[in-house]
Amino acid sequence: xxxxxxxLLGAGSMLDSNAQKNSILLLGNVGGSTYSTExxxxxxxxxxxxxVSPALGYQFSDQWTLGILADVSIxxxxxxSITNPTYNSKTVNIxxxxxxxxxxxxVLTDLLFLPSQADIIYSxxxxxxxxxxxxxxxAKVLSARITPAIGLKIKNGYALNFGFxxxxxxxxxxxxxxxxxxxxxxxxxxxxSFALTKNFIRRKIQTKPAAQG
Numbered sequence: 632x633x634x635x636x637x638x639l640l641g642a643g644s645m646l647d648s649n650a651q652k653n654s655i656l657l658l659g660n661v662g663g664s665t666y667s668t669e670x671x672x673x674x675x676x677x678x679x680x681x682x683v684s685p686a687l688g689y690q691f692s693d694q695w696t697l698g699i700l701a702d703v704s705i706x707x708x709x710x711x712s713i714t715n716p717t718y719n720s721k722t723v724n725i726x727x728x729x730x731x732x733x734x735x736x737x738v739l740t741d742l743l744f745l746p747s748q749a750d751i752i753y754s755x756x757x758x759x760x761x762x763x764x765x766x767x768x769x770a771k772v773l774s775a776r777i778t779p780a781i782g783l784k785i786k787n788g789y790a791l792n793f794g795f796x797x798x799x800x801x802x803x804x805x806x807x808x809x810x811x812x813x814x815x816x817x818x819x820x821x822x823x824s825f826a827l828t829k830n831f832i833r834r835k836i837q838t839k840p841a842a843q844g
Contacts, residue, residue: 654788655831656696656734658686662794662824674712681705682824684750686732690830696734702752703727721761726772728754736782744782746792751775768806775800778824788832794824 662682669675681704688698704726712718730752737745752774758765780794802813 652690652693653832654690656686656688656690656698657829657831658688658698658700658826659828660684660686660792660824660826662797664818664823674710674715674718676708676710678706678708680707688732688734693738694736696732696736698732698734699729700732700750700752701727701729702750702754723759724756725759726754726756728752728772742784744784744790745779746782747777747779749775749777770806771804773802780824780826782828788830790828790830792824792826792828794826797824 660683662684664680665678667675667677682702683704684700684702686698686700688696690696706724706726708720708722708724710718710720730750732748732750734746734748737747739745752772754772754774755769756772757769758767776797776799778794778797780792782790782792784790796818799816799818800814801816802811804811
């Protein structure tokens with residue numbers, strides 16, 4: 632047991648801090664979710680969603696980071712009914728946009744930390760029904776989301792982040808009928824996210840020789 636403790640302490644001493652003032656944070660986030668329903672009339676619906684969100688931020692304190700991000704998501708839905716074939720369909724929704732983010736990091740140990748990130752994103756998209764593109768004007772979406780996670784530090788400023796849901800607010804404007812739709816949703820426990828982060832530390836140039844010994 633003593634050797635294991637010493638080994639963990641040694642590993643922790645080789646790690647760079649994931650949250651360092653005046654550093655640049657490069658973030659690549661991947662998330663997804665699935666659902667499946669079926670009723671007694673042999674009607675079923677299945678869907679998957681995948682989102683990719685690269686981001687670049689400036690860490691102006693040991694806890695806070697501000698930056699910009701891009702966001703791309705793809706959602707696929709398939710509906711099938713044995714008793715009502717007109718219900719059958721395959722739809723694909725592709726959304727793309729960009730925005731800003733704020734990230735707060737709470738360091739627990741030399742290995743673990745708790746990052747929470749808030750994003751504000753403006754996006755639009757494209758819809759496909761049974762393989763054919765919908766030529767109607769695309770909806771515009773302003774969204775905000777908060778994603779809590781748990782992080783594991785790796786050597787040389789790298790870290791892994793694992794999220795298990797998010798809190799989302801969406802404001803959608805449909806240009807076809809000038810209607811708007813807004814709502815708050817929770818996906819905690821029903822979705823996942825994975826991110827790899829890298830801190831690039833801005834090192835100051837020494838004007839005097841470092842002390843020896």
